[in-house]
Amino acid sequence: MDAFLRVHFDRVFAICRRITGNDTDAADAAQEAMLAIVRGLPRFDGRSSITTWLYRVTTNACLDELRRRKRRPAVGLPELERLDVTGDGPAADDTLADRLRLDAALAALPEEFRVPVVLRDVGDLDYAEIAAVLGIPPGTVRSRIARGRMALARALGDSSGDVSGQGDTRHGNQLPPPERQTDGS
């Protein structure tokens, strides 16, 4: 069990960090996920791959953490205020600013787009695995990831430049249009 958790912990925490948007909530979510994994692993029946099950548990822990956060009073500066650190500082400050900008853009994405993007880009799951984790058809996964990336690119481009958050502004800042049901889901 210990070895299993150590193998997967870093990715679990990385997913939690991207979904929740900050280290504190990510640590709480990751801990809840690890506890749920420890408790649930003996009951795992093998109807899905172990990694699919693990990421489902992790994703649920993150979403629960987000719901709890909504019920808690906000403490500290809002994410958008932290973006004001941008300026003509040294490269390290620019890197920090880029990271904060990306964090903020991801945090601003609706959950339905952010979660599949994170599972794909951070968890490295393919569409079928994401579909199994989220319980939605693969076609919807493809659509949501595309729309999530589009919104992310627009948000980053609006604030600083290119889609990676490091270039000039080339596109607007709009949330993606309502999702197309490309697969009948």
Next chain:
Amino acid sequence: MNEFLAFDDADWELASAYLDNELTSAERAHVEASPALMGLVADLRSMQSSVAAQPPAGIDRDAMITAAIAGTVDDGVVGGVVGSGRLGGELEPPLAPVTSISGRYRRRTAFWKAPMLLAAALLTVMGIGFAVRAGSRGDTQKTSGAAVSAPEVTNVTQDLSTDFNAGPPVGAVAPATTAAPAALPARTAATTAAAATTAAPAATTAAAATTVAAATTAAISSATTAAPAASNASSTSAPATGAPTTAAGAPLPLLTLQELKDLVVASAANPSAQTTLVCPDPRGVPRLSVQILWNGQPAIVFIDQINQTLVVLAVNGCTPVANIPIKDLAQS
């Protein structure tokens, strides 16, 4: 240059799926035929790398894993909330209760269970020792509430010596312990003198707490750093009669109730100093044992809580020389 606003939803989806290698061959060919789409793919790849790259987190990875494995939530519980609209799937286990940040790494109650069990075992053995000492002094005075009287102790130990072929019964050994104070090392003389004045009530208390206390056949001595002489006793050749002694014939120091309590506390605080932990339990249950004389030879006695037996081991080996069911010792 990519003019992203010029791309429609289908283009974004194609570029995104191309990036993830989730296109059919026909779709793939369509994307690769379009420089604009390939430019969009390149930008998306850059963004994907940014999302995937994360700075090192300031978390205690090992502590979180250890806490998860310990799996005990002892404090900081603020709710066991399960949000509505959870992602589907019957495979998911129930989520653990939510804990506060401050209590995140404090789920270690389980680690204290072992010391508590050890303390309980030691107190039980203490009761055994004090009961024997009280009996060995010929103290026939019965105190109210005492569960066991001296004659009963003798009878029980006679039975034990018969059952386990354990040599001289306690009755033959115990009286000699009354002569111990005069011969004790200086360090323990005062302690033992004090113990002599408190042995009877202590035995009464111990006997009331556990009827097992009536069953022992030996006087307790220390196997800890507080009693270095005891460790020397492992070289055997101690005389088979009289008070507990070391191999050189010096009396083994006796512990007061307070000293035994201190031993338990010290052992719990510093597991590496638990010199009384011997013979690893195959079930992984730590056992706090106390060194005694068994048929005049140094031995280790401990309570096997699982099998409910009093186990006596040769001090230089892990093979039990006696294995006494506690139920056989009970005098209730």
